[in-house]
Amino acid sequence: MIALGVGFSARCTAAELEALAAGVLRAVPGDRGPRRIATLERKRETGLLEAVAERLDLTPLYLSAEDLAPFQEGLSRSAPAEAAVGLTAVAEAAALAAAAPGARLVVAKTASPRATCAAAIGQGAG
Structure with missing residues (x-):
């Protein structure tokens, strides 16, 4: 299982997020x-x-802040994420949570002007 985790601002476009995710x-x-x-679940209404x-x-896959909370330790800190949702990391934590169990990051957080993306692989991956 490969999972991308993304975080993005309200000004992010589908084209920007797609280009970032494709690169990762x-x-x-x-x-x-x-x-x-x-x-995060709170991004569902954007449709991105x-x-x-x-x-x-x-x-x-949409996850709650509670779903991401166990994956915060050792990840890069994001001041915007902390201010918006009280988490130190969204993209990396979302990747790990979506790829769990046994997930490990394989592509560190990568940023575009209005988004971040990371990739993780979980157990059972090819």
């Missing part, structure tokens, strides 16, 4: 079977995750 996917080593893209998921053949 290209950096993932090997073919890892099923693929997901995850973000579904648009990007469809274009990149990913399954969209």
Whole structure:
């Protein structure tokens, strides 16, 4: 299982998020079977995750802040994420949560002007 985790601002476009996610996917080593893209539940109304998921053949997944809380330790800190949702990291934590169990980051947080994306691989990956 390969999972991308993303965080994005209200000004992010589908094109920007898609380009960022596609770049991170290209950096993932090997073919890892099923693929997901995850973000915070509060971003559902934007419709961006579904648009990007469809274009990149990913399954969209929405997670709560509580789902991401156990994955915060040791991740890079994001002041905007802390201010908005009380978490130190969104993209990396979403990738780890979506790829769990046994998830490990394989592509560190990568940023565009209005979004971040990271990739993780979980147990059972190809």
